[in-house]
Amino acid sequence: MESLQLSNRFRRHAIRPDEAQKRILHHIRPGDVEQVPLEEAFGRRLAADVFASDNMPHFCRSGMDGFAIQAESTVGASSDQPVLLEVVESIPCGSTPAKAITGKTASRIMTGAMVPEGANAVVMLEIAECFEQDGKTFISIKKEQKAGQNVTPTGFELAKGDLVLEKGRKINTGEIALLAAFGAGAVHVFKRPKVAIFATGSELLGLHVPLEPGKIRNSNTYMLAAQVREAGGIPILMESIPDDAERAMEKITDAFSKADCVITTGGVSVGDYDIMVDIFAAWEGMTLFNKVMMRPGSPTTVGVRENKFLFALSGNPGACFVGFELFVRPVLWGMQGKKDVLPPEATAFSGEDFTKVNAYHRFVRAKSYIEDGKVYVKMAGPDQSSVMLSIKDSDCLMVIPPGGRGVLAGEKVSIIQLGVPD
Numbered sequence: 001m002e003s004l005q006l007s008n009r010f011r012r013h014a015i016r017p018d019e020a021q022k023r024i025l026h027h028i029r030p031g032d033v034e035q036v037p038l039e040e041a042f043g044r045r046l047a048a049d050v051f052a053s054d055n056m057p058h059f060c061r062s063g064m065d066g067f068a069i070q071a072e073s074t075v076g077a078s079s080d081q082p083v084l085l086e087v088v089e090s091i092p093c094g095s096t097p098a099k100a101i102t103g104k105t106a107s108r109i110m111t112g113a114m115v116p117e118g119a120n121a122v123v124m125l126e127i128a129e130c131f132e133q134d135g136k137t138f139i140s141i142k143k144e145q146k147a148g149q150n151v152t153p154t155g156f157e158l159a160k161g162d163l164v165l166e167k168g169r170k171i172n173t174g175e176i177a178l179l180a181a182f183g184a185g186a187v188h189v190f191k192r193p194k195v196a197i198f199a200t201g202s203e204l205l206g207l208h209v210p211l212e213p214g215k216i217r218n219s220n221t222y223m224l225a226a227q228v229r230e231a232g233g234i235p236i237l238m239e240s241i242p243d244d245a246e247r248a249m250e251k252i253t254d255a256f257s258k259a260d261c262v263i264t265t266g267g268v269s270v271g272d273y274d275i276m277v278d279i280f281a282a283w284e285g286m287t288l289f290n291k292v293m294m295r296p297g298s299p300t301t302v303g304v305r306e307n308k309f310l311f312a313l314s315g316n317p318g319a320c321f322v323g324f325e326l327f328v329r330p331v332l333w334g335m336q337g338k339k340d341v342l343p344p345e346a347t348a349f350s351g352e353d354f355t356k357v358n359a360y361h362r363f364v365r366a367k368s369y370i371e372d373g374k375v376y377v378k379m380a381g382p383d384q385s386s387v388m389l390s391i392k393d394s395d396c397l398m399v400i401p402p403g404g405r406g407v408l409a410g411e412k413v414s415i416i417q418l419g420v421p422d
């Protein structure tokens with residue numbers, strides 16, 4: 001990096017939030033791949049498509065405890081004229097039947113066991129009356145049975161070779177079950193991106209010291225670490241940087257060698273001690289944007305250096321939170337191979353008037369609820385950029401377009417969903 005020119009304050013050019021995201025998307029690259037045991041794969045993202053290695057199920061399977069029969073053998077069966085079938089064997093789970101079924105025979109079968117050749121239905125144990133005669137076992141069936149009943153055909157769920165899970169998909173509970181079923185003891189997944197997090201500001205205190213006048217505890221680092229973790233990354237909590245641009249530059253440069261991307265919070269606006277402005281003026285990376293037409297988080301600045309991102313988020317907790325969701329999450333997702341990386345958008349009905357409009361898009365921390373089968377959203381609390389409290393109560397961001405008169409109660413509003421399972 002070049003030497004700092006502290007007087008060289010950045011000239012700012014505000015761009016729309018969607019344009020800012022577009023610039024970011026252009027630079028996202030999937031990260032490295034590693035192999036992990038299946039039991040450690042939960043929450044990771046697949047680095048390759050997974051195809052069915054066998055039919056699922058790979059044999060025709062009984063869905064009930066009962067008797068495997070040929071449905072046709074029960075044609076005309078009634079209470080007056082029950083059909084009698086000789087029971088020729090008993091098939092437990094895990095074994096292969098020895099005898100084929102004919103129109104005159106049946107086999108005792110357990111749930112999950114392999115249906116014998118010739119059989120196409122299973123009669124539930126409760127329906128078939130069992131009796132012994134001349135040393136042989138018989139069942140009597142008093143009702144016609146349908147072909148296919150209580151039988152799961154081979155390949156009912158998947159055929160061998162079917163695409164089961166796409167590359168980039170998150171391994172959740174259902175995926176784990178499928179991978180185990182296909183014998184994937186180890187899975188290729190994208191590495192979790194390592195994210196160095198710096199707070200900047202001489203007012204910041206550690207968590208274990210008492211408050212002092214004019215100082216606050218550094219909460220953003222921990223909030224961001226939680227967001228990073230939730231987005232699949234590994235947070236590296238760096239020591240806070242005092243308002244000293246030279247030292248900040250050294251520490252940030254050093255962090256680039258250890259982490260896959262770097263986030264800073266604070267010091268990005270136009271204050272005398274807003275050192276991130278000087279960093280972006282002096283660094284060797286490419287600055288993608290240094291102002292976004294959005295509230296909160298308008299001074300958010302993002303750059304790329306050797307394919308690694310530097311996100312300078314606002315110090316105000318509300319703005320820091322929103323900046324992460326709009327700009328950092330897509331990158332962390334993309335590095336883990338996720339296909340759709342922009343935060344999921346939807347529409348809901350506004351549960352209240354929101355008329356605080358300005359020239360920029362507003363991303364309002366909001367809470368959704370369902371009433372009469374419709375999804376409504378309301379502000380999660382005071383929405384100033386400096387407010388922390390409303391973050392914990394928000395499950396979406398209401399998107400209020402610039403200009404106009406805002407959104408009235410009952411009108412449709414765009415929302416960005418937060419924390420949606422993906």
Ligand SMILES: Nc1nc2c(c(=O)[nH]1)N[C@H]1C(S)=C(S)[C@@H](COP(=O)(O)OP(=O)(O)OC[C@H]3O[C@@H](n4cnc5c(N)ncnc54)[C@H](O)[C@@H]3O)O[C@H]1N2
Nearest residue numbers: 199201218219220221266267268269274297314315316319
């Ligand atoms: N004259 C102007 N002033 C401001 C403008 C502007 O355009 N002209 N922009 C405002 C906007 S919008 C925002 S957002 C903030 C951005 O501030 P910075 O990103 O420079 O952040 P700081 O100045 O460092 O701190 C702001 C605020 O946040 C608190 N903070 C900082 N770091 C943390 C942390 N790690 N944990 C918790 N809280 C933190 C800090 O103490 C300040 O209260 O600038 C406006 N000003």
Ligand code: MOO
Nearest residue numbers: 296297298319385
């Ligand atoms: O853009 Mo700032 O983050 O509103 O206060």
Ligand SMILES: [Mg+2]
Nearest residue numbers: 267269271274
């Ligand atoms: Mg500032």
